[in-house]
Amino acid sequence: MSVGMSVEPTVRDRAEQPYVGVRATITMTSFARVADRIPEIFAWLGERGIAPAGPPFFRYYLIDVERELEVEAGVPVRAAVEGGDGVRGGVLPAGRYATITHVGHPDRLFGTIEALLGWAAERRLEWDMERTERGERWGCRLEWFKTDPRVEPDRDKWETELAFRLAT
Template identity: 55%
Template sequence: MNVTRHQMQQPEPTVVERPEQTYVGARRSVRMDAFSVIADRLPEIIGWLASHDTPIAGAPFFRFYAIDMEGESEVEAGVPVADPPEPEGDIIVGVLPAGRYATLRHVGHPDGLFDTITRLREWGTAAGLKWDVITDAGGVERWGCRIESYLTDPRIEPDMNKWEMELAFRLAD
């Protein structure tokens, strides 16, 4: 079997134990084809934290509460912090729950994340993992905790094809 160089460099999915993580964020219902509505909140939240002298304690992320590929999804833009300031306006303080998570890193443009998501889900299913998700009668997935963290700082690496992201889907056990 011939394996391309790209295939050899793809990271493998893993299961990790993650502690509870406090964060500051903003939540919104968005269509996936208008994701920039929530994505554009990350720089605003980071600026808000800076104006409140609050250090960032990890990679910015999107938390998916409900996913409806044909309609509106409930998504939160968030930034981890150790000691959050008081919320203001639609800026909230939340907690990512502790637990076991299936994780997989993606290197490349965010447009390629769908293939990485599919790969993680197929791997988890083949491994007999149970996701912390309920799918309703309309096909909407409601997740206990599903996050997409952006590990690359776009101010340092503006080429989106070189960005690194991590998917973390909480397991039901």
């Protein structure tokens, strides 16, 4: 199986999506601090009898690869949920998103991100993003993890969907 993009980028409308998650300010080298909390979110939902409405995701709020990232690990739910015990409720915004699917090891996701950014630039699509002194502040930049590692342990076969919100 080849790795990298499995489908061409597209633009599609997404509805609002309630979710629960944990947010952190991290560096690229400390990313595991937020990633390792995904099981905690699933446990939190299970304790309350709430079924996930889809796969987990990372939402990037602020990106400065050289310094810090503000990122959230989240799990979608069917209806708004009030958080607690370190887990917060939220809603991913509706809107038009540029999307692309990556099949392969998550460590090679950067090339697919670059492909999506280049594809959008060729079409003069503008992101819901502003550049600040602290880095790029995104309205909604998502990585959805479509493959359950308990079902598919081979990381070269994992599927990740990128969905970056476009400016209105």
